[in-house]
Amino acid sequence: MTSLVLDKIVKRFGSIEAIHDVDLDIRSGEFVVFVGPSGCGKSTLLRMIAGLESISEGRLTIGGQLMNGRAAADRGIAMVFQSYALYPHMSVYKNMAFGLETIRMPKAEIEVRVRKAAAILRLTELLDRRPRELSGGQRQRVAIGRAIVREPRIFLFDEPLSNLDAELRVQTRVEIAKLHADLGATMIYVTHDQVEAMTLADRIVVLRAGRVEQFGRPLDIYNKPANRFVAGFIGSPKMNFLDVKSLGTRPNGVAVDLAGQELVTHVAADKVVPITVNAPLTLGVRPEHIVIGSGDGLQLGQVRAEHVEHLGSQTLIYGKLTDGQNMTIVCDGQKRTHVGDAVEASVAPSLCHLFDTDGRTLTL
């Protein structure tokens, strides 16, 4: 059992509280990604789990055993950092074997483990090389190999791909996903990249300022963000946020006023936040959910393009509605739009999100 439970975990650095009352229940074999903006506490949380940082308050248990105060080496955890920190004068084999030699594991057992890890990571041909004779991606695989040979109960990754170029990042991301599938180990992975979070995670923890904003499966978070912060953080390009006023409820959902037009969303009204007529709200619409042309959806109005990016697979239009509010649209890659063009934007009522002035969603 390698489940991991954080129960009201607090971290203070002197008088600064960096982590506030974090509760998480991570299942055995799960791949969990901590994501959030710089300074939100991702690394601190990971380092507390690893035993590299003390826990100020709360309980950390692994497989039901209390870990507070236990030495890092006794936790059955291996950590892979963004800087691979390989020993430059040692071969790949030796780099992977070194940690096991220091705990006096028999040579034959070390060899079995290193060769097995090398096979998993496609490093067998490179075992005699020195780190300087490897590419960045190969070095990162050696660093992962060093973690694998220890046969840890839990793997921790701290932004392991951030030193790799874009193509290698995608490749190594796929390798880490395969590794998880092969080993079935519990893995916790820190990143500020929401694409890595969406693609790797069984469940994502979205953090902000030392607090958990949402913990859930990638598509659940994308489809039902708990608040405006999560809605804006997950999804690229970012969700559009438009200032609207509540017009109260209709049989299908909450109606809002956008620049003098009534839009009836399918956001259910009888939940969390009471709806007062004329209350300011934020309408959230993902750029990829906007349809160009006067279709059947809710008419958001005319968007004048101020900047256009043709990516081939899709076209991104950055523009403004007639009342001056910003709007980003993702549309068909063959759509030829130019700066200054005006397009009619609409959205399906079921794809609308609404947030109150505190950023709470009305949808959950």
Ligand code: ATP
């Ligand atoms: P990044 O993505 O930039 O690495 P992060 O989400 O990993 O950020 P942490 O490094 O965990 O964030 O830092 C969380 C907060 O704790 C920050 O406000 C940071 O300034 C503070 N912090 C971290 N380490 C210390 C320390 N040793 N002493 C004082 N404050 C610290």
